[in-house]
Structures are given as structure tokens and as C-alpha cells.
Amino acid sequence: MSAYLKQDEPDNVNRLDHMRQGVLGTDASRIEGLLKVTGTAPYAAEYQLDDCLEGVLVTATISKGEVTAIDADSVLSMPGVVAVIDDPSLTARAAQGTAGEAPAQPAREVGYFGQPIALVVAESFEQARDASKHLKVSYRADDDVAFDPEAVEAEPQDGATSQGDLAHAMKEAPFSVDVTYTTEGHSSAAMEPHAAIAQWDGDTLTVYASLQMLNYNISELADSLGLDEDKLRLVSRYVGGGFGSKLGVSEETVAASVAAMELGRPVRVAMLRQQVLQCIMRRSETRQRFRLAAGEDGKLTGFGHEARVSNLPGESFAEPVLQSSHFLYAGENRELSMEVARIHRMTAGSVRAPGEAVGMPALECAMDVLAEKCGLDPVELRLRNIPDRHPANGTPFSSHKLAECLKQGAEAFGWDSGPRSPRHTREGEWWVGTGMASAARVHNVGEAKARVTLKADGTALVETDMTDIGTGTYTILAQTVGEMLGLPVAKVLVELGDTHHPRGPGSGGSWGAASICSAAYLACLALRETLAKRADVAEEKLELKDGAVVGGASLIDLLDGRDLAEEGHYEPGDIADDFTASGFGAFFARVRVNRFTGETRVEHMTGAFGFGRVLNTKTARSQCLGGMTWSIGAALTEAMLFDPVDGHLANCDLAEYHVPVNRDVPDLDVVFVEERDGAASPIQAKGIGELGMCGGAGAIANAIYNACGARVFEFPMTPDKVLAAMPD
Amino acid sequence: MRPFDYQRAEGIDHAGQLIAAENAVAIAGGTNLLDLMKLQVETPQTLVDVNRIGHAEIEDSDDGGLWIGALATNTDTAVHPRVKADYPVLARAILAGATQQLRNRATTGGNLCQRTRCYYFTNIDQPCNKRDPGSGCGAIDGIARLHAVLGTSDQCIATYPGDMAVALSALDATVHITSAHGKARTVPVRDFHRLPGHTPWKDNVLEPGELITGVSLPAPVEGTQIYRKVRERSSYAFALCSIAAIVEMDGDKIARADLAFGGLAHKPWHDPEVGEVLVGQKPGAKLFDKAADVLLRDARGYGENDFKIPLARRTLAAVLAEATGAEL
Structure with a gap:
């Protein structure tokens, strides 16, 4: 063997x-x-090294252009300040996940407001932070910089599907839905700030960092520094949340390394909380149009999903919104396409469940609209539209537990499959309603x-x-x-x-x-x-x-x-091409919507998931709970707010970027659906880190409609948006 | 943060002397000040620690009211038996704010002086007339979701972010102030905070060298007390709109309606005419709408916060319905 x-x-x-x-x-x-x-x-910033210096990143105050001069003398006389690092090796952005090579350099070329451009190093953290705010920087700023993804031409993205004649199917279908949803940008907002300590012994660099993928990060850092990989050691034993934001080597790790090599002393760099939100990769906002055509029996004859996302010019990543739409539901006439708007907000990259995190909730809202038109129970509509094979490329599924998840989830939740109409239950000021959604997340494996x-x-x-x-x-x-x-x-x-x-x-x-x-x-x-x-x-x-x-x-x-x-x-191996492999699931939510204020509170949520062999029921369940909690944030509160004048992120701390708090999260039920997926991996397991949020926000949105009659087409569904859509 | 001197005041007079120094700022809980110092929004030369000067007492006053010392913590105030029994709107307002940890540190005096959460005020790379007079207002043409719809100026549309002061305003409390020279004065809480006008950097009427010593509440009144805070998430979020209400019925008519509003203006908003519309009338949807018409007669949205105007109307209706038992 x-x-x-x-x-x-x-x-x-x-x-x-x-x-x-x-x-x-x-x-x-x-x-x-x-x-x-x-x-x-010990987390990255907590290693105690003798003689360690402290670095704080300096960030750009223009939206696009270049740094023409950095006046180091403006801070070198301040107490404790040791150096200003503006070496060309400093990186302007983080590496995208699995890049395996240096991200954009040099940092002097500014792509967005708040981008790191230099590092101030001092004996103490407070000295470095103070000096970082006093460093005099001169810029050449470009005019006419685009910040609004809707105000620019977008580039079509490769990988579109066009099959049959969707327009015709829409015209002929007894039931059709043509709806457009928007989602706002999301931040990973991990508790542990991005941080690194670098130590250079004249030959070898040791870096304690907070990173998710050392196998790629070592190449990214080596390439950034022009160092051989065998002269580099990365240590990342504990990570206080990454959610995609620590996939690629990021600015603080490169900056700490450059400074340590230049100064011959260990250097620690931790992003300030505001920098964490301003500099790490965002999930792109999205605009998504769905065209669904169905026969009298609710079976889909047409399926269209077109999305617009954004990123900085030159960045390869595009939020893969269509990822599960390619195979989740049947429909012989298909149009799936995506375009990318180039704008100057911080880099868009992977945030937990890139693609499905926002694609699935929107799709599942559109399905809810269709279920209502067809007069079908939303669970039944989904059951009728589970394809036997990948509807576009015809590959078989490795294993497929959507139907079981829908049935077991509905039973655990106590789903009422009877006729549904909004505003069926009022308790005092609150409308109470239920909603559901499917979950899907493509399965991946790596060497x-x-x-x-x-x-x-x-x-x-x-x-x-x-x-x-x-x-x-x-x-x-x-x-x-x-x-x-x-x-x-x-x-x-x-x-x-x-x-x-x-x-x-x-x-x-x-x-x-x-x-x-x-x-x-x-x-x-x-x-x-x-x-x-x-x-x-x-x-x-x-x-x-x-x-x-x-x-x-x-x-x-x-x-x-x-x-x-x-x-x-x-x-x-080849098996990845022979099968379509995915985790599946179903969400059920009960919410209360205040009829005066439009405030929505989730009262109960059940998630049923099939993701192959469950390796540990406690940690897997925790992943599902975390995903469902993210669903609550995506549905109701989380939105990055970008200034229209210079594109900077306005809500850049945890008081103003609203992740759910304890009180927003009710008891969540998780149901594991027994599965062994032999094509997914030799241990018959698939992933569960992301599936728990791939659709959940849709269940909450559908419950809002069922509760109060407000069909909201914009995530997050804050009180203002619910009120604007609420019938009198 | 910038280097600063630290002085500990041993008593109120000593605090008054220390605070008279150039660019000296009092620190109690520090729950707001320290954050702003880290961001260099606040750059005091001297911090005067007032935590040891006493004035943390909560005591009955001779007129049947209640005295709350400037150094009483928000938690101590919210759980005080008399506050809970006679001024529940105050307890509820305090408990609607921040988190348990913050309330354990935050004090009466400090909380009254809490500064705005405007995104542009807290970001020194952005213009803000409140932080940097004459630099402009980033919010008016920017992200104004949290911002004011009442009493704004072309200089500033920031809101006062607190909850406690909204309840104090409805209760018609009085702020007690002392100066470096030991000169005492009182200001009705309704006049303590200012509108921005042409001097948005002045949040309130405290003059340099003045310190809050405490807040006095008048003798309790009859009626239902409500604090309603509307926000996106159910804790640790500032109000999109909040209402402190003390409403007393006389038979089927409203006998008293003391209302104050948070999240709508640069100060806790109290408009006596709103109460006057309500008093002597039978509660109902039309009356509540009329009160909202008065409240919002000069309201102005800035795009992103336009929603606050209908939201305030609807929240007022909800609060008045709850207080009067009217069916809507």
C-alpha cells in the first residue's frame, strides 16, 4: 500500500x-x-522575542495614484522612532487565495483609499502608532476615479453558460419570474487582527503570522522578498478567525519581514482594527438577475442567473456568484453569465463561502417568488427541480443529499407545507412568519x-x-x-x-x-x-x-x-472531472418583523446538511452554527459602507460593521444527514466550513415576506428596506 | 495615541484646578475618550483622572427627586431600586445602550459628554467640521445613514449617540456643573446639548474648565414610562431612532406626554409642542400622526437617512399606542 x-x-x-x-x-x-x-x-502577535520592534502600517489618503515622496524626517525625531520602511518589496495588497506568488508591488502605487503604503517602526507600539499618523507623504493623485460599480462598464467573465433559448422559455412558460437582487460588500471581520512577527538571523527568516495556507504563503512571501523558500520558515499555529481574509500573504506579514531584514531586529506588525476592515479583502457587492421559467407542475424549463460583481483593475478574483447555480436546479434552457466592474475600493477576494454566500440567498429568494406564483409549497418546488445530473455538462453527482436535507430539515423544524400567505400570524406588534431555502456549496479538495x-x-x-x-x-x-x-x-x-x-x-x-x-x-x-x-x-x-x-x-x-x-x-485526481461534487442542505427560519419599525429578529432556525462523513459532530456542528450566524448577518445587518467621494470604507470597526451579536442569534438546530461520498475524498468526507451560510440568508428573507408581506430585493434587509417594501 | 500627562484628582476642587490647565480633559470610565485618543480624534495634553473624587452617590433629594452623582456608573444607575421603581425609562434607556462591560465603566458625567459616532468624525483622514473646524462635512455628501434629520446645519449633520440622556431629557433632569473657581451652575438637560449651527465642535454647553458634578431628577410623576430603541441588530448598536416617553392617562384622554427623541439630532430632541398636541386628547392613529407632523415639521433627510423621517413617525405611533393602550 x-x-x-x-x-x-x-x-x-x-x-x-x-x-x-x-x-x-x-x-x-x-x-x-x-x-x-x-x-x-500563542497567536501570531503574542510570541515574546527579545529586542522586538513594533511597526504600524501607514495608509494612503488618496484613492488612486502614486506616492511621490515619503518624508521620513517628519517622524524620525519623534521619541522611539527607529525607521520608516518604504522598500519596493512592500506589497500594496494581499495575495489572492492559492496565488503562490507575490501580490501587487510596490506599495507606493495606490489603488484605493486606505491602502498600506509604508511602515513606521519604533521601540513601542504607541510610539509607532503616533508616528504613523504624523508621517508626511506626498502623492500624485489621479482624477476621475471610479468607485461606484454601477457607474462603470463591466467586463464579461469567462465561463458563461448558454443553452437552449431562455427568452423563449420565459415567454412560453405558464409561470415565470424575472427578479433582481443586490447584496452589499461583506468583511471577514475576524477577531484576531492580521499580525506577524518577523525575525531575521542574517540567513534565515522566521515569521510568526496569522495565515490560512502556509503551503502557498511561503511561496508568496519568498517571492515578495526575493528570498529562497528554504531560507524562510512560517509559523501559524493558531488563527483567530480567517474566513478567507488570511488565505494569501498580506501586507503586515511582508512589511514585518522587510523591516526585520533591514533593521536586523525582530519586528512585530499588527493591523489596527480600522485597518483590518479597510485593508483586508472585501466580498464584492453583487447585483443578480434571475429568470426562472416553470411549467404547470412547477418544473423549471428555464434558468437564468446573471451577476455583476466588482474588483480592482488587474485583480483576477471575481466573486463566483454562479457557482452552485450551474447545477443546483434543472431547466433545459439556461443562461448564466457574470461581469466584473473595475472600481477603486479595496481588493475583492474570498470571504467565507465566496460565491454561494451571496449567490444562494438571492437564488433562493427568487425560488420563493416562483413557488408563490406556482402555488406550490417552497419545499415541494425544490424537490421537483433536483436534477439527475449536472444540467449543463451532464456529469453525474458524486452523491446528492438535497432531497433528504429538505425532508429531514422540514420535519425537524416543523415546517407547515400547507397554503402560505403573508401576515398569517400577528403577536402584538410583531408579524411572525417562516421561510426556507436550499443550501449548496461545491466540494473542493487540495493536495x-x-x-x-x-x-x-x-x-x-x-x-x-x-x-x-x-x-x-x-x-x-x-x-x-x-x-x-x-x-x-x-x-x-x-x-x-x-x-x-x-x-x-x-x-x-x-x-x-x-x-x-x-x-x-x-x-x-x-x-x-x-x-x-x-x-x-x-x-x-x-x-x-x-x-x-x-x-x-x-x-x-x-x-x-x-x-x-x-x-x-x-x-x-481525474475524479474531479468525472463527478459533480457538492455539499447540500436546507435552511428553515422563523422570524418576527415589527409592523411599526420594520426591525426583524430571527426566532428560530434549523439547518440540515449532508456533507459526507462527519469527522467530529461537535466541531462540525459548530461550523454549521457559525455559518448560520453569518446567514443572519448577511440577511439583516452586514454591509460595508463605501464613501461615494473617495471610495473609503466608512464603517470600519466592530461597533459600526454589524455582525450579529448574541442577542440576534436564537437557538439554532443542526441536523446531520448521513452520507458517505466516496468520490469526494478517500475518507468519504466533504467540506462543512462554508455550507452553513450558503442560502441561509434567503430563508430569513423569505420568512420576512411570509411574516409581513414585504418582498425585499436588497440585502441586508435593514428596517428601512423592510419598511419601504411593507404593504400598509 | 499621542503622549499625554496623567494627573489624578483627589477631590472635586482639585479636579477643577487640574482641569483648568491648557488642553486638559477629565477621564472617568474612558469608554469613549480612550478610543478617540487612539484614533487621535482627541489629543489632550493632560488627562485628569476624576475617578477618586467621590460624586458616585445616588441619593434621594429633599424634593422627592433623585440625585445621581457624575461618577455613578451606568450599571449602578440602571439597577438602583429607586431608578427602577420611579424612573424606569432611565433604567431602560441605559440598558439599551452599549454592552454590560461598557456600562460597568461608563459614568453619568462621561456619558452625557459622549461624542458622535459619525464615521467622518472618527476618521482623521476625512473632513469634519466638528473635529477639525473649517475642513468641511464628509457626511452631507457621504455616508449619512446614522445622521440627523432634525436641527442640522450646513456645517454638521452628526447625531448625539447616547441613550441615557434621551431619558433624562424626557424626565426633565437638571445637570449640575462646577467650574475651576468652584462656581456652581445648573443647566436643564434639555439645554445641555447643543445644535451644531456654525460651531459644531461644541457638543454641549460645558465651558473649558467646567465639570459635571451630577444630575438631579425631579420628583417622580405618574404614568407609563417607555424607552424604545430602533436599531438594526438587537444589542450593541446605536439608535436609528429612539424615544423616551412618559405618558399619563386621565380616563380616556392623555393627561401628560413628555417625549424625547434620540438618533434624530445633534442632541436629545425635545419639542414641547409634540406633548401639547397630545395632552387633553383621546389617543388614536390620527392624533399620533398629528404629533408626528409637529415633531417632523422641519425634518430634512440627506438621502441615506431619509428613512428616519417615516421611521420616527412609525416609532412614535408604536410608543404612544403602547403607552395609551390605543389600538392601531
Whole structure:
């Protein structure tokens, strides 16, 4: 058995279901949880290095143009100030996820208001922050800079689908819907600010950073600095939320590195809270038009989804709004297309569930409009439109649990499938109503390596540069290895987030768990081969539990005083082209809408999800809860507000960028729908980090309509928008 | 933040002396001031720590009213038995603001002096006549969602962000002030905050060197007390519109209607004519609309905040319906 697998065929053997330890798929608590709640898990900015300097980024006060002069003398005489760094290596933006090369340089070329342009370094943080606000900078500012995505021509994006004749289908259909939704920009707004400490010993650079994908970040940073990768070590053991904003190496990490190399002392750079919101990648605002045509039976004959998103000129990323629309519902006449407006707001990039996070809620609102027109229960409309195969390219689904999610979710929620009309229930000032939506999120996997060492003492060590961004990676790796090698979680030590370890897949696109646990699984299979030989049984017959062969020798005896190590190497193969793989789900929401003020409060929400093998019911459930909480924010409150005059972000702190607070989040129910998806990964698992928010805001929006009769076409549905749409 | 001197005042007179220094600012809870210092919106040369000068008491006053010391925390005020029993609108307003952690630190005096949340005021890379006189107003042609629709000027459309002062305004409280020279004066809370006019940098009538010593509430009145705060999320958000109301019925007619409004203006908005429209009348939709007509007769939106005008009308109707039992 090789420890390398390029998966070209589905694996429906489900080996993990036949192991004996019984630890995978349980609700094991996070193995690093105690460190986190006691404040002893070191985050990037918390490493204590002798003689460490403090850097604060200086940001541009023009929207587009270039820095013509930086007057370092304007701050060098201030107390404690050591240097002003404006090296050409400084990056103007963060790298897009999986870029693997330096992002835009130099920082002196300004693409948006608030872009980092230089770094002030001082002995103390307060000195650096003070000086950063006094640095004199001269600019050449461009005129006629575009900020409004609706005010510029947009470029068509590749990958459009045109099939049949949608216009004709719309004309002929007994029921048709042509509606347009808008969504505002979202910020990842992670609690842990983007931060890094860099240390240069004259030959090698060590950087403690808060990053999601060290396997790509090491190349991005090396390329930014002109340094060989083998002279660079990145450490990111704990990440206090990333949500996509830490996928690519960002400005503070490059700036700390440049400064450390220039000054010969360690340098720490943490973004200020305002900078976190002003500089990190935004989710693009979107405008989305849907054309849905349906027959008398509610079956779709036409499906159109056209979207407009935005980004800076030259940035390759375009919020992939159509991603799940390509395959979620049937309809032989199809038009799917997207265009990108080039404007000068901060870079648009990945924010949790890029694409579906805003595409799915809008689609699910349009489906609700259609259900009403057809006179069908919205759950039934969806059940009738689940395609057998990918409706455009014809590939089979690897596994498809939408119908089960709709049914099990409806049952758990207590969904009333009877006739629906708005304003059926009023309690005092509040209209009460329900809504639902489907969930879908494409499944991804990435190349991954992990080394698993069985120690002579009968414990296991797992090493990879994979990160745990709060999702539970440490724990599911310990569970996977424990299951395969017959060890309790406590006997498995997991070391992550260090580029000295084998390359993991990084955390992003919900692919981390399935990819890295597959690599660990492969390493364990190879270890089991050796153990099986020593125990003189076939590997398939080797039963390991609690550190011993069941009814036989202990691991310690089999190891005979020597460690045994294997590196698992998993690579996605042709299977990705042979199947359409996706996680599916369904959301059900009950909301209250105040008939005077238009305030909406979510009263209850249920999410049912099928995403392959559940590796850990507690951490998976937490991912779903987080996703549903993001759904509440996307539905009701979250919007980046951009100034129309210079394009700067106005609401740049957590008081004014409104993520949901505790009181906004009611009890949320999560239902796991049993699934094994052998084409998704060798461990039959798919991703769950994002599925929980891919449609949920649509369920809330549909519940608002059902409660009070307001069809709102703009997210977030703040009181002003609800009131404007509310019938008298 | 910029380097600053720190002085601890040992008593009110000492505080008065220290605060008289050039560019000296009093700090109590620091829940607003410290944030603004980090942003360099506030750049005091000296911080005068007034936390040890006493004046944290909440006491019955001789006229049956209540005295709330300037250093009483918002939490202590909100949970005080007499506040809860006789001035529930004040307790509710305080509890509608900020978070538990902030309320534990925030004080009566500091909260009255809370500065606006205008996005342009808190960003030193943007124009703001309040922060930097003569630099212009970024909000008028910018993001004005939070901003005022009443009492604005062409210099400033910022709102006063607090909740407590809105309730104090409805209660017709009095602010007690002392100066460096020990000279005391009182100002009705309804006159304490200012409209921006041509001097938007002046939030209130405190003169340099003056300190708030406390707030006095008149003897309690009969009636229903309500604090209603409309906001996008249900906690830790500033008001889009808020209303403090004390409404007393006499049979089927309104006998008293003391109303103050937050989120609409540069100060807690109190317009006696709104109450006058209501008093002596039978409650109902038409009457409430008439009151809203008076309240909003000079209202002006700035695009993004146009919604506040109908929102204030509807919120007023909701509050009056709740207070009077009228069916709408």
C-alpha cells in the first residue's frame, strides 16, 4: 500500500467505518481548547522575542495614484522612532487565495483609499502608532476615479453558460419570474487582527503570522522578498478567525519581514482594527438577475442567473456568484453569465463561502417568488427541480443529499407545507412568519501531505503545515489517526502550522478537513501495512484498539523500541472531472418583523446538511452554527459602507460593521444527514466550513415576506428596506 | 495615541484646578475618550483622572427627586431600586445602550459628554467640521445613514449617540456643573446639548474648565414610562431612532406626554409642542400622526437617512399606542 494516492476512482469501501477505536465521528472536544480558553495558545502577535520592534502600517489618503515622496524626517525625531520602511518589496495588497506568488508591488502605487503604503517602526507600539499618523507623504493623485460599480462598464467573465433559448422559455412558460437582487460588500471581520512577527538571523527568516495556507504563503512571501523558500520558515499555529481574509500573504506579514531584514531586529506588525476592515479583502457587492421559467407542475424549463460583481483593475478574483447555480436546479434552457466592474475600493477576494454566500440567498429568494406564483409549497418546488445530473455538462453527482436535507430539515423544524400567505400570524406588534431555502456549496479538495509517526512509546505524532483556523483541524486529525491506529485521542499529538512540516492543503474553500485527513489516512494505511506484517495478519484484517491488536500484541511490542513514520500524500485526481461534487442542505427560519419599525429578529432556525462523513459532530456542528450566524448577518445587518467621494470604507470597526451579536442569534438546530461520498475524498468526507451560510440568508428573507408581506430585493434587509417594501 | 500627562484628582476642587490647565480633559470610565485618543480624534495634553473624587452617590433629594452623582456608573444607575421603581425609562434607556462591560465603566458625567459616532468624525483622514473646524462635512455628501434629520446645519449633520440622556431629557433632569473657581451652575438637560449651527465642535454647553458634578431628577410623576430603541441588530448598536416617553392617562384622554427623541439630532430632541398636541386628547392613529407632523415639521433627510423621517413617525405611533393602550 502506497502512502501516495491520486484519487481517480471513488472509494466506497469506507475503511474508516470498519476500524475499531470508535473515536472518529464522535463529539470529541477540541484538543487545544484548554490552551485557547486559558489564553496560553500563542497567536501570531503574542510570541515574546527579545529586542522586538513594533511597526504600524501607514495608509494612503488618496484613492488612486502614486506616492511621490515619503518624508521620513517628519517622524524620525519623534521619541522611539527607529525607521520608516518604504522598500519596493512592500506589497500594496494581499495575495489572492492559492496565488503562490507575490501580490501587487510596490506599495507606493495606490489603488484605493486606505491602502498600506509604508511602515513606521519604533521601540513601542504607541510610539509607532503616533508616528504613523504624523508621517508626511506626498502623492500624485489621479482624477476621475471610479468607485461606484454601477457607474462603470463591466467586463464579461469567462465561463458563461448558454443553452437552449431562455427568452423563449420565459415567454412560453405558464409561470415565470424575472427578479433582481443586490447584496452589499461583506468583511471577514475576524477577531484576531492580521499580525506577524518577523525575525531575521542574517540567513534565515522566521515569521510568526496569522495565515490560512502556509503551503502557498511561503511561496508568496519568498517571492515578495526575493528570498529562497528554504531560507524562510512560517509559523501559524493558531488563527483567530480567517474566513478567507488570511488565505494569501498580506501586507503586515511582508512589511514585518522587510523591516526585520533591514533593521536586523525582530519586528512585530499588527493591523489596527480600522485597518483590518479597510485593508483586508472585501466580498464584492453583487447585483443578480434571475429568470426562472416553470411549467404547470412547477418544473423549471428555464434558468437564468446573471451577476455583476466588482474588483480592482488587474485583480483576477471575481466573486463566483454562479457557482452552485450551474447545477443546483434543472431547466433545459439556461443562461448564466457574470461581469466584473473595475472600481477603486479595496481588493475583492474570498470571504467565507465566496460565491454561494451571496449567490444562494438571492437564488433562493427568487425560488420563493416562483413557488408563490406556482402555488406550490417552497419545499415541494425544490424537490421537483433536483436534477439527475449536472444540467449543463451532464456529469453525474458524486452523491446528492438535497432531497433528504429538505425532508429531514422540514420535519425537524416543523415546517407547515400547507397554503402560505403573508401576515398569517400577528403577536402584538410583531408579524411572525417562516421561510426556507436550499443550501449548496461545491466540494473542493487540495493536495496534502502529512507525516504520521508511531512513537516507540505507543503514541502517535502528526505533523503538517496545515492550519487550524478555529475549525477543529487539530482534533479531527487526532481522531482520524486514532481511529486508524487504534489510539485514543489523548495518545495522538498533532503539530500544525509550521512550514518545517510536510505541506498540507491549507484552510480554505472548506477543503481542509477532507484533504488533510485523507493524507493522514494514507499515512496510517501505510503504517498499518507494516504493523500487519509484524502481527502476521493481512492489513484488512488488522484490528487495532486502545494501543494494541485486538486480542494480540500491543503497539509498543510491535514497534520494539523504534519509531515508525510514514508520510501520506493525497492528490485530487481525474475524479474531479468525472463527478459533480457538492455539499447540500436546507435552511428553515422563523422570524418576527415589527409592523411599526420594520426591525426583524430571527426566532428560530434549523439547518440540515449532508456533507459526507462527519469527522467530529461537535466541531462540525459548530461550523454549521457559525455559518448560520453569518446567514443572519448577511440577511439583516452586514454591509460595508463605501464613501461615494473617495471610495473609503466608512464603517470600519466592530461597533459600526454589524455582525450579529448574541442577542440576534436564537437557538439554532443542526441536523446531520448521513452520507458517505466516496468520490469526494478517500475518507468519504466533504467540506462543512462554508455550507452553513450558503442560502441561509434567503430563508430569513423569505420568512420576512411570509411574516409581513414585504418582498425585499436588497440585502441586508435593514428596517428601512423592510419598511419601504411593507404593504400598509 | 499621542503622549499625554496623567494627573489624578483627589477631590472635586482639585479636579477643577487640574482641569483648568491648557488642553486638559477629565477621564472617568474612558469608554469613549480612550478610543478617540487612539484614533487621535482627541489629543489632550493632560488627562485628569476624576475617578477618586467621590460624586458616585445616588441619593434621594429633599424634593422627592433623585440625585445621581457624575461618577455613578451606568450599571449602578440602571439597577438602583429607586431608578427602577420611579424612573424606569432611565433604567431602560441605559440598558439599551452599549454592552454590560461598557456600562460597568461608563459614568453619568462621561456619558452625557459622549461624542458622535459619525464615521467622518472618527476618521482623521476625512473632513469634519466638528473635529477639525473649517475642513468641511464628509457626511452631507457621504455616508449619512446614522445622521440627523432634525436641527442640522450646513456645517454638521452628526447625531448625539447616547441613550441615557434621551431619558433624562424626557424626565426633565437638571445637570449640575462646577467650574475651576468652584462656581456652581445648573443647566436643564434639555439645554445641555447643543445644535451644531456654525460651531459644531461644541457638543454641549460645558465651558473649558467646567465639570459635571451630577444630575438631579425631579420628583417622580405618574404614568407609563417607555424607552424604545430602533436599531438594526438587537444589542450593541446605536439608535436609528429612539424615544423616551412618559405618558399619563386621565380616563380616556392623555393627561401628560413628555417625549424625547434620540438618533434624530445633534442632541436629545425635545419639542414641547409634540406633548401639547397630545395632552387633553383621546389617543388614536390620527392624533399620533398629528404629533408626528409637529415633531417632523422641519425634518430634512440627506438621502441615506431619509428613512428616519417615516421611521420616527412609525416609532412614535408604536410608543404612544403602547403607552395609551390605543389600538392601531
